[in-house]
Amino acid sequence: MSNENITTIHEFDFNLICEFFLNIPRQGPGSPEVTLKALSFIDNLTDQSVIADIGCGTGGQTMVMAQHTPGHISGFDIFPAFIDRFNDNARKLNVQNRVKGIVRSMENLPFKDEELDLIWSEGAIYNIGFERGFTEWRKFLKPGGYIAVTETSWFTEQRPAEIEKYCKPHFPEINTISHKVAQIQKAGYMPVASFILPTTCWTDHYFTPLIKAQEVFLEKYAGNKTAEEFIALQNKDIAMYNTYKDFYGYVFYIAKKVEY
Ligand code: SAH
Secondary structure (H helix, E strand, O other): OOHHHHHOHHHOOHHHHHHHHHOOOOOOOOOHHHHHHHHOOOOOOOOOOEEEEEOOOOOHHHHHHHHHOOOEEEEEEOOHHHHHHHHHHHHHOOOOOOEEEEEOOOOOOOOOOOOEEEEEEOOOHHHOOHHHHHHHHHHHEEEEEEEEEEEEEEOOOOOOHHHHHHHHHHOOOOOEHHHHHHHHHHOOEEEEEEEEOOHHHOHHHHHHHHHHHHHHHHHHOOOOHHHHHHHHHHHHHHHHHHHHOOOEEEEEEEEEEOOO
16 A cells, blocks of 8 residues: 555545455565565574564565464554455465464554564555654564564655655655665664665556556446545556656665664
8 A cells, every 4th residue: 555545545435445455465565575585684583483564454475474484473454354354364374373463553562572573564664654663663672683674765865856746745754775774773773684675566566466456446436536536546656656666666674673
């Protein structure tokens, strides 16, 4: 689910939006390959590890993690329909005993201090804010625990005015990779890795299923202004990304909690 939709979400019917995003395998750019690449930087996970996937959506990335990591994973999302689908997906993969979806806001997570080995959050930390998320969630991590998130970032120091203007209201915290890494370090972490997600994470893995879902959705809600406007905004996102993908996109940031 892209930020453009979030900033204008009040204008839409939440149920309509939920219904739309339930019909696609992931609610933001990403891919199984990229999830595994990020996971490759994380060591020391065991059967006893406790992992949180924050803003998990229907669990596209969580299920990939579940198949490649030991330990218990809790997925958190505010939309109950996403969590229902998440738990269905866990049952289908027969991992329901160690992978559970919970309806909960990322601003109010149910953990004690130093309980988590790993915090995961793909395409969702912007909902609480990048700096705020890194700062507030740190206490939940064990010393030596990891955090891995994706966040919209600038790839260059200078950008065409049109994309600068388009992104700023939608991604108020958008900044360069070096700025984000400095924020991570200031928040008390060791930056372990950061890498740009390939464009296929947007096109093949996100836009292609999105466009397919749009057809079904527009047919069902033909004449519904809200639905049409919602899809028009998505198409604007897609057009902007296709034009300006050299200048911005998602970056995976992986960091480790260090004690001082
Ligand atoms: N991680 C998933 C979903 C990304 S979309 C993926 O990559 O496919 C962002 C998700 O954050 C949505 O599922 C949305 O419902 C959720 N979200 C938004 N605000 C939230 C909040 N305050 N607490 C928890 N989840 C939230």
